[in-house]
Every structure is written in structure tokens, then in C-alpha cells.
Amino acid sequence: MKNPLILVSNDDGFRSEGIQALTKAMQGLGQVIVVAPDSEQSAASHALTLHRPLRVYKHSDSIYSVDGTPTDCVTLAIHEILKKKPDFVVSGINRGANLGDDVHYSGTVSAAVEGALSKIPSVAFSLVSWGQEKPIFNSAAHYAKKIMKKVIQEGLPRGVTLNVNIPNLPLKQIKGISFAKLGKRNYEEVIFEKIDPRGRKYFWIGGDDRTFDDIPTSDGNMIQKKMVSITPLQTDMTHYLQLEEMKGWKF
Amino acid sequence: MKNPLILVSNDDGFRSEGIQALTKAMQGLGQVIVVAPDSEQSAASHALTLHRPLRVYKHSDSIYSVDGTPTDCVTLAIHEILKKKPDFVVSGINRGANLGDDVHYSGTVSAAVEGALSKIPSVAFSLVSWGQEKPIFNSAAHYAKKIMKKVIQEGLPRGVTLNVNIPNLPLKQIKGISFAKLGKRNYEEVIFEKIDPRGRKYFWIGGDDRTFDDIPTSDGNMIQKKMVSITPLQTDMTHYLQLEEMKGWKF
Numbered sequence: 001m002k003n004p005l006i007l008v009s010n011d012d013g014f015r016s017e018g019i020q021a022l023t024k025a026m027q028g029l030g031q032v033i034v035v036a037p038d039s040e041q042s043a044a045s046h047a048l049t050l051h052r053p054l055r056v057y058k059h060s061d062s063i064y065s066v067d068g069t070p071t072d073c074v075t076l077a078i079h080e081i082l083k084k085k086p087d088f089v090v091s092g093i094n095r096g097a098n099l100g101d102d103v104h105y106s107g108t109v110s111a112a113v114e115g116a117l118s119k120i121p122s123v124a125f126s127l128v129s130w131g132q133e134k135p136i137f138n139s140a141a142h143y144a145k146k147i148m149k150k151v152i153q154e155g156l157p158r159g160v161t162l163n164v165n166i167p168n169l170p171l172k173q174i175k176g177i178s179f180a181k182l183g184k185r186n187y188e189e190v191i192f193e194k195i196d197p198r199g200r201k202y203f204w205i206g207g208d209d210r211t212f213d214d215i216p217t218s219d220g221n222m223i224q225k226k227m228v229s230i231t232p233l234q235t236d237m238t239h240y241l242q243l244e245e246m247k248g249w250k251f
Numbered sequence: 252m253k254n255p256l257i258l259v260s261n262d263d264g265f266r267s268e269g270i271q272a273l274t275k276a277m278q279g280l281g282q283v284i285v286v287a288p289d290s291e292q293s294a295a296s297h298a299l300t301l302h303r304p305l306r307v308y309k310h311s312d313s314i315y316s317v318d319g320t321p322t323d324c325v326t327l328a329i330h331e332i333l334k335k336k337p338d339f340v341v342s343g344i345n346r347g348a349n350l351g352d353d354v355h356y357s358g359t360v361s362a363a364v365e366g367a368l369s370k371i372p373s374v375a376f377s378l379v380s381w382g383q384e385k386p387i388f389n390s391a392a393h394y395a396k397k398i399m400k401k402v403i404q405e406g407l408p409r410g411v412t413l414n415v416n417i418p419n420l421p422l423k424q425i426k427g428i429s430f431a432k433l434g435k436r437n438y439e440e441v442i443f444e445k446i447d448p449r450g451r452k453y454f455w456i457g458g459d460d461r462t463f464d465d466i467p468t469s470d471g472n473m474i475q476k477k478m479v480s481i482t483p484l485q486t487d488m489t490h491y492l493q494l495e496e497m498k499g500w501k502f
Contacts, residue, residue, distance in 0.1 A: 045298040045299070045322075045361070046356055053453040054453065072456065103488055104364065105298075150502060179500075181491070191326070191327065191331055200306075203307065203327060204305070205305065205326060205327075231489055234490035234493075235352065238483070239485035243431075246481065249401060251397060251401060251428050
């Protein structure tokens with residue numbers, strides 16, 4: 001495909017270092033348009049804003065922001081800002097992993113899935129930096145470019161999103177690219193209970209320190225091996241095996 | 252299972268007519284605890300609130316509300332309020348359909364999926380009432396009870412959520428229960444462009460009038476036949492077929 005139209009979005013906001021690194025990486029590959037949230041929307045998941053109007057801000061001919069979620073951004077980009085379907089949607093580079101079950105919570109992944117739901121090949125990129133660790137975006141950008149080049153060349157079947165996680169390491173220390181299934185998170189949810197200045201209890205859902213089950217072919221294990229992990233995701237959530245099972249249920 | 256602990260949540264808020272109908276329907280089946288959002292959270296999807304603290308309000312020994320999303324409610328219920336895993340999570344009854352691709356946006360479905368991610372058998376119930384149509388919750392409650400009875404009896408494999416949609420019809424007009432796969436939404440996204448009192452443009456993402464592809468075994472088609480539709484959902488979003496395909500990619 002010659003000079004494809006690439007829509008770039010994320011959940012950390014249009015000013016974030018990660019989206020700037022991704023935009024720069026994409027610029028050699030086609031025409032790049034950024035439509036991303038005004039402010040950080042982490043763990044926004046696939047939320048769509050229906051209860052209030054949305055504003056679109058134009059910062060340059062190729063950079064727009066929206067006062068909404070990642071899904072709002074991709075929806076407005078396709079139907080209003082671009083007035084046509086982009087050839088690819090890329091999302092990221094998220095500061096923080098999106099591995100295993102956590103794809104369900106991720107705004108970064110949801111922006112890409114929204115593309116896939118609109119039948120556009122889509123890829124989400126996340127940097128596996130934990131807590132206050134300094135993010136090394138140039139390694140991630142290097143791999144984002146390499147992977148997108150391949151995606152443009154090979155294409156993706158309708159409805160498929162790629163979920164890419166890149167170790168937070170200098171380029172030389174990364175061992176290469178792997179294909180992996182989603183792992184399983186250990187659900188030791190950390191909830192912090194605190195008391196406010198007025199003596200009332202409040203709760204904070206925490207935990208950047210999530211751990212994963214040890215599954216040899218999973219994304220989490222690939223990251224531990226210092227490899228880039230690529231997982232294809234499906235948008236059809238039907239559990240076909242269970243559907244067959246249930247046909248025996250009598251009411 | 253004798254007297255199971257059933258956690259009830261939703262995305263329309265703990266005061267909504269739908270959750271009251273569902274709570275009542277569950278009361279014959281086990282011990283029922285409601286933990287639901289304070290206010291309407293429709294299209295909140297699987298959002299998790301990480302950027303601010305959350306408050307829990309106790310309204311009675313069995314009714315709590317949280318100033319957060321459906322996913323926050325289920326997380327706090329399991330780890331703080333109940334201090335143990337419930338035997339089942341049920342979510343709804345949502346006012347409005349959650350069919351096909353729309354499961355990705357639905358707070359009602361996400362509350363149930365959050366249960367499944369924590370290895371708890373979970374079911375989401377939605378009433379297929381469109382726009383300003385008067386919702387008929389008693390038919391939906393009748394089927395919610397019937398289906399949960401069966402789920403308690405048969406059990407569900409780990410990680411499976413059932414997504415149930417019930418036609419908005421008087422009980423006598425409903426033709427029975429069917430098992431169906433998720434359909435595909437027609438992505439004719441409606442975006443309304445308007446001008447505010449200060450002359451600035453704004454956008455509203457609309458469309459309660461979504462249409463679905465005609466797929467004989469899909470949930471949308473079952474609803475059109477006036478049947479209750481049950482779709483088992485998986486939490487593992489890995490596209491295994493594409494994963495095999497991609498192993499041929501060389502970088």
C-alpha cells in the first residue's frame with residue numbers, strides 16, 4: 001500500500017511523550033493524523049461518551065485533540081475529522097504494560113479495538129515500564145516502526161487488532177520479536193483504605209505491581225525474556241465451545 | 252449449590268428500576284448483595300477508576316453504592332465490602348440492548364466480565380428497549396430468575412460470562428429462550444454536529460437506532476424473532492488462528 005493514511009491515538013493524551021514518539025515513528029510510513037484525548041484517560045477502557053457533548057480542538061493540520069476518551073477520539077476521527085476511514089489505526093505508545101487480562105481495562109488497546117470494530121487494521125503499542133521507572137520510548141518507537149512496516153506489507157484480517165508490548169530496555173538489550181497469547185493476571189487486587197481529613201473512609205484501587213501466572217507461551221513470559229510481544233486480538237467475544245455445550249440446556 | 256452468595260451490580264445506578272427488578276428476582280435463589288454505581292454509568296465500559304479515591308455508601312445491610320464505574324463496584328465488592336468472592340455476579344437489568352459488538356461498550360456487560368476475570372460465574376441481563384420505549388422489566392425479571400436457576404444448577408466454566416438480552420414485550424409474547432453468537436453492528440455511527448450559545452461547534456455521539464447485520468444464528472436475529480438470547484462470552488481475547496498465521500512473519 002502506497003502512502004497509507006495512519007490515524008494515531010492513545011490514552012495518555014495528545015501531549016504525551018509516548019504519542020510523540022509513535023507519531024515520529026509512523027511519519028516515514030504514510031500520512032499521519034493524530035486525534036487523541038486532551039488529558040490522560042488511563043484505564044478508560046472502551047468507554048464512549050454519550051451523556052455530554054464533545055469538543056474537537058485543532059492544533060495543526062495533522063494534530064487534533066478531543067475532550068473525551070480514546071474510543072471517542074477514534075469515532076470522531078473516522079466520522080468527522082477525517083470524514084473517511086484511515087487505512088490503519090495505531091495507538092500508544094502507552095507508558096505502562098497492557099498484558100494479559102489487562103487488555104480489558106486499557107484505553108490504549110480500546111482505541112485500536114475501536115478501529116478493528118470499524119474494519120480497520122489496528123495496532124496498540126505499550127511500553128512495559130512499571131511505576132516510576134524512566135520510560136525508554138526510543139526502543140519502543142524503533143519496534144513500532146518495524147512492526148507497522150510489516151503490518152502494512154502483510155495486512156491483517158478484518159476485525160483483528162495487534163497488541164504489542166515492548167520491554168523498557170535500551171535497544172541492544174531487547175532480544176527480538178515474539179508472538180504470544182494473552183496471559184492471566186493474578187487477581188491480588190490491591191485496594192488501599194484511607195481516612196480523609198474529615199475522618200471519612202475512602203478507597204483507592206491500586207497496584208502497578210501486578211503479577212502474572214507463569215505460562216510459557218504468554219505475553220507476560222515473553223516480556224520476562226526481554227522480547228517484544230505481539231498478540232493478535234479478536235473482537236468477537238463469543239465463547240463458541242460453551243455455546244455448543246449450552247445447546248444441551250433445557251428450560 | 253445451597254443458598255449461594257449473589258452479587259448484583261449494573262451501570263444504571265443502584266436506584267434504577269432494572270436493578271430493583273433483578274434484585275427481587277434473585278432473592279429466592281440465594282443471599283443477595285447489591286453493590287452498584289451511585290449514578291448512571293452507561294457506556295462506561297470496563298473503565299476502572301485509578302486517578303481518584305472512591306467512596307462506598309451503605310444504604311442497608313444488603314445495598315451499597317460506589318461513586319465509580321460498574322467495574323469499580325465489582326472490584327470493591329469482592330475485595331472490600333464482601334471480603335470474599337461471591338458465588339455469582341449478576342448485572343442489570345440494563346435499560347437498553349447489549350447485542351453484538353456493543354458488548355465492548357457496555358458497563359452492564361463489563362460488570363459481569365469483571366466477575367468472570369475473578370473466576371466467578373457471571374451473567375449480564377439487558378432489556379431490548381429502544382429510545383423512549385416504556386421498559387417492561389417484569390418479563391425480563393421472570394427470565395433472569397429462570398436463567399439464573401439453571402446457571403446455579405449447571406455451573407459455568409471458569410472465565411465464562413453469559414450475555415442475556417430479553418425482548419421488551421409482555422411475557423406472553425416472548426417465544427422462549429435461544430442460544431446465539433454475537434452479531435455485527437452496522438457502523439453507521441451517528442454524530443450530531445451542533446453550535447453552542449457562544450457560536451462554537453460541538454459534537455454529540457448518538458444513535459440508539461443502531462442496526463445489525465442479518466446473521467441467522469446471531470443475538471440480534473433471535474431478538475427479532477421475539478426470543479430471549481443467551482450468548483456465552485470469553486475473557487481471553489487472543490485470536491488463536493491469527494496467532495498461528497503470524498508465526499510465518501519474518502522480521
